[in-house]
Amino acid sequence: MFSKTAEYALRATIYIAQKSSEDNKLGIEEIAKSIDAPRSFTAKILQLLTKDNEVISSVRGPNGGFYITEKAKGLSIRTILETIKEDDVFTKCVLGLKACSEAQPCPMHFQYKPIKQQLIRLFETKTIRDLAKELKTGERFLANFRPRKKTRVTK
Amino acid sequence: MFSKTAEYALRATIYIAQKSSEDNKLGIEEIAKSIDAPRSFTAKILQLLTKDNEVISSVRGPNGGFYITEKAKGLSIRTILETIKEDDVFTKCVLGLKACSEAQPCPMHFQYKPIKQQLIRLFETKTIRDLAKELKTGERFLANFRPRKKTRVTK
DNA sequence: ATAAATAAAGACAATTTTATCTTTATTTAT
DNA sequence: ATAAATAAAGATAAAATTGTCTTTATTTAT
Ligand code: FES
Ligand code: FES
Numbered sequence: 001m002f003s004k005t006a007e008y009a010l011r012a013t014i015y016i017a018q019k020s021s022e023d024n025k026l027g028i029e030e031i032a033k034s035i036d037a038p039r040s041f042t043a044k045i046l047q048l049l050t051k052d053n054e055v056i057s058s059v060r061g062p063n064g065g066f067y068i069t070e071k072a073k074g075l076s077i078r079t080i081l082e083t084i085k086e087d088d089v090f091t092k093c094v095l096g097l098k099a100c101s102e103a104q105p106c107p108m109h110f111q112y113k114p115i116k117q118q119l120i121r122l123f124e125t126k127t128i129r130d131l132a133k134e135l136k137t138g139e140r141f142l143a144n145f146r147p148r149k150k151t152r153v154t155k
Numbered sequence: 156m157f158s159k160t161a162e163y164a165l166r167a168t169i170y171i172a173q174k175s176s177e178d179n180k181l182g183i184e185e186i187a188k189s190i191d192a193p194r195s196f197t198a199k200i201l202q203l204l205t206k207d208n209e210v211i212s213s214v215r216g217p218n219g220g221f222y223i224t225e226k227a228k229g230l231s232i233r234t235i236l237e238t239i240k241e242d243d244v245f246t247k248c249v250l251g252l253k254a255c256s257e258a259q260p261c262p263m264h265f266q267y268k269p270i271k272q273q274l275i276r277l278f279e280t281k282t283i284r285d286l287a288k289e290l291k292t293g294e295r296f297l298a299n300f301r302p303r304k305k306t307r308v309t310k
Numbered sequence: 311a312t313a314a315a316t317a318a319a320g321a322c323a324a325t326t327t328t329a330t331c332t333t334t335a336t337t338t339a340t
Numbered sequence: 341a342t343a344a345a346t347a348a349a350g351a352t353a354a355a356a357t358t359g360t361c362t363t364t365a366t367t368t369a370t
Contacts, residue, residue: 001156001244004358007251014250014262028317041359047318061367062315089156095169096162097299104296107169107289111281115273122266134262141259144252159328183347196329202348215347216337 006086009045011035011142013080016056017068017132025058025065036143048084055083055128073129081123090120161241164200166190166297168235171211172223172287180213180220191298203239210238210283228284236278245275 002010015035020026028046032039046066049056055075058066081087093100094112102109134140157165170190175181183201187194201221204211210230213221236242248255249267257264289295 001247001249002251004251010250027315038359040361043317044319044359050317058317059367060315060317060365062369064316064367066317092156094156095165095297096157096159097296104299105294106297107286107295108277108281109295111277115270115277118270118273122263122270126263126266131262139260140262140264141252142250142261144259182345193329195331198347199329199349205347213347214337215335215345217339217345219337219346221347 001089002081003086004041005045005084006081008035008037008042009049009080009084009086010077011037012042012046013049013056013068013128014131014135015142016066017073017128018135020065020067022057022067022069025063025067027065031066034143045084049080051083055080068128073132074127076124077126077128077131078120078123080128089116089123156244157236158241159196160200160239161236163190163192163197164204164235164239164241165232166192167197167201168204168211168223168283169286169290170297171221172228172283173290175220175222177212177222177224180218180222182220186221189298200239204235206238210235223283228287229282231279232281232283232286233275233278235283244271244278 012031012035015031016026019034028039028043031046032042035042046056046058050058050066055072056066056068057072058064078087078090081089091100092098093106094108094116095106097104097106100106100109100116135142167186167190170186171181174189183194183198186201187197190197201211201213205213205221210227211221211223212227213219233242233245236244246255248261249263249271250261252259252261255261255264255271290297
């Protein structure tokens with residue numbers, strides 16, 4: 001569905017939203033590890049999202065790092081995707097026609113359309129804050145669980 | 156949503172299903188042109204689908220070409236996607252976790268799940284024949300329409 | 311002022327996807 | 341049998357995506 005860039009962007013944003021605040025900024029090291037993504041690549045992606053501090057905010061120097069404002073937490077998932085130019089799902093045809101339109105529909109169009117609308121609705125209505133809250137329940141994951149060989153039993 | 160490979164595979168298959176028969180086989184040239192895809196790349200993709208004549212059938216030599224049997228027209232879109240190993244949409248997590256599972260759901264999982272199920276249902280129930288029929292109505296497209304500069308008006 | 315900590319920027323590299331070109335094998339018609 | 345037409349196979353190349361490394365700029369603490 002999404003590129004690696006988009007996946008890391010979403011996971012990182014949700015992680016930052018859940019864990020950070022203006023006076024508890026997170027370093028790239030911690031973020032990348034927590035979402036199980038390559039460090040430098042994640043840094044590059046965050047650079048896109050920190051442009052003008054629009055989605056994610058950052059400051060350099062000691063005690064610097066990434067955080068996200070309460071205001072930005074109200075942004076939709078769609079906003080994140082658009083910021084990183086991953087908006088295919090909103091515009092493209094499922095069979096790859098340049099545009100998805102009723103004027104020149106592909107053979108799947110009318111069956112796909114209602115599903116696409118739900119996807120759009122989902123990404124438009126869900127905010128960063130919503131997803132961070134889900135994560136906070138502790139029963140949601142942003143990285144692959146590494147199962148232990150055995151359950152450690154202490155005597 | 157899908158790779159170029161998948162898009163071309165689907166468009167080509169639908170085109171072949173609508174236009175060909177066992178005694179009216181189609182050449183790669185015509186197919187590629189009709190679906191607006193690169194010729195040699197399309198040929199490569201058709202090689203995947205003609206493996207064992209499972210989805211698409213082919214014969215070489217004069218009057219050779221590609222066609223699809225009535226039986227194969229009953230195959231689902233999912234079968235095409237699986238044949239070319241494009242089955243992410245059926246298995247992967249929307250945020251990129253290795254697996255989409257209730258055991259370790261991502262923060263979008265429970266919202267995305269019902270939509271995903273509709274996608275799966277769509278690709279599983281729609282057959283090649285269904286889509287070929289849609290195309291036959293003449294009001295569906297497999298290539299981008301090239302608009303004319305002006306509407307030609309004959310006196 | 312200086313040093314240290316941090317993200318930003320930029321250059322580079324590896325991998326995957328997309329695309330093309332050439333050669334080979336198969337089939338048909340003559 | 342031969343030639344022609346076609347897809348299959350294989351080699352290569354271009355482009356895009358993913359990933360890494362090095363240098364620079366900024367901020368803070370001393
Ligand atoms: S035209 Fe293909 S999905 Fe709308
Ligand atoms: S776990 Fe992410 S969509 Fe199911």
